[in-house]
Amino acid sequence: MAESPAHRFGQIIGEVLEAAVAPLLAAFAEKHGLYLDKQGDRPCRPSKRCTWLDLNKNKHDLDFVLERGGTPEQLGVPAAFIETAWRRYTKHSRNKAQEIQGAIGPLAETYKNARPFVGVVLAGVFTEGALTQLRSLGFSVLYFSYESVVAAFKKFGIDATSEENTPDSKFSKKVAAYEGLSNARRAILPKLLLATQKKDVAEFMAALERVVSRQIERIIVLPLHGKFADLATIDEAIKFIESYKEEANAQPIERYEIQVRYNNDDSIHGSFRDKSDAMAFLRTYLPMPVAAVSKRR
Numbered sequence: 001m002a003e004s005p006a007h008r009f010g011q012i013i014g015e016v017l018e019a020a021v022a023p024l025l026a027a028f029a030e031k032h033g034l035y036l037d038k039q040g041d042r043p044c045r046p047s048k049r050c051t052w053l054d055l056n057k058n059k060h061d062l063d064f065v066l067e068r069g070g071t072p073e074q075l076g077v078p079a080a081f082i083e084t085a086w087r088r089y090t091k092h093s094r095n096k097a098q099e100i101q102g103a104i105g106p107l108a109e110t111y112k113n114a115r116p117f118v119g120v121v122l123a124g125v126f127t128e129g130a131l132t133q134l135r136s137l138g139f140s141v142l143y144f145s146y147e148s149v150v151a152a153f154k155k156f157g158i159d160a161t162s163e164e165n166t167p168d169s170k171f172s173k174k175v176a177a178y179e180g181l182s183n184a185r186r187a188i189l190p191k192l193l194l195a196t197q198k199k200d201v202a203e204f205m206a207a208l209e210r211v212v213s214r215q216i217e218r219i220i221v222l223p224l225h226g227k228f229a230d231l232a233t234i235d236e237a238i239k240f241i242e243s244y245k246e247e248a249n250a251q252p253i254e255r256y257e258i259q260v261r262y263n264n265d266d267s268i269h270g271s272f273r274d275k276s277d278a279m280a281f282l283r284t285y286l287p288m289p290v291a292a293v294s295k296r297r
Contacts, residue, residue, distance in 0.1 A: 005171035020190035035070030054106035080117035
């Protein structure tokens with residue numbers, strides 16, 4: 001079945017949105033020594049899709065993932081999950097917001113020790129309720145209004161407006177107008193979209209910066225029959241647990257309570273009965289040598 005002109009034009013807007021975000025994330029990845037995963041060839045996965053697995057081995061296709069320690073050949077630890085989406089009508093936008101939540105939520109839980117940034121870049125018509133729900137779940141939201149999209153395309157003489165009763169003949173003209181642009185002019189269009197909402201773009205990137213650049217400030221280890229140890233580094237915490245003499249205490253060890261605190265007030269809590277599990281938890285925070293990143297797909 002041939003693709004409808006309406007569907008194709010929606011794809012074009014989605015492609016422009018991704019093309020607007022990709023250079024920002026590529027520059028950010030270079031600045032912070034991260035790997036940017038996105039759709040395309042990558043030797044460590046079987047397809048071109050940017051697919052990640054959750055704890056239950058369910059597959060989730062994403063637009064962008066920033067990784068610590070990642071390379072084309074090896075998967076890293078996620079520092080950020082970012083999805084993009086264009087929707088023209090409210091009835092579709094609600095479903096898309098839930099779809100994004102269903103894709104990124106399980107992955108954020110899977111990699112909760114890394115506390116990755118979760119973000120969405122949306123364009124078109126999304127209800128305030130849908131945006132508020134995403135924000136309440138911890139998503140950072142960059143939202144380009146329908147009017148911003150129309151304004152960016154209008155600068156190239158393309159009428160991006162549409163209604164549910166817009167005929168295919170009009171969508172065909174929109175598609176032809178876009179496909180008639182030179183590569184150079186197509187490259188400018190995403191930049192024009194970013195320019196329509198510079199402040200919102202800056203705020204989204206600042207939120208990403210705050211999460212990715214945070215530093216561990218302290219690690220508190222509390223063996224539940226002794227005094228807590230307030231330590232400065234992951235290595236010190238591992239050494240403390242490794243050398244802790246459980247048998248020297250009157251009561252057997254109940255469990256290890258661990259709290260990792262960051263300088264942006266984030267904190268992550270773990271509770272473990274076994275010494276080996278406590279140390280394994282802490283090791284997930286150590287810098288990962290590129291050569292040691294295992295293939296997980």
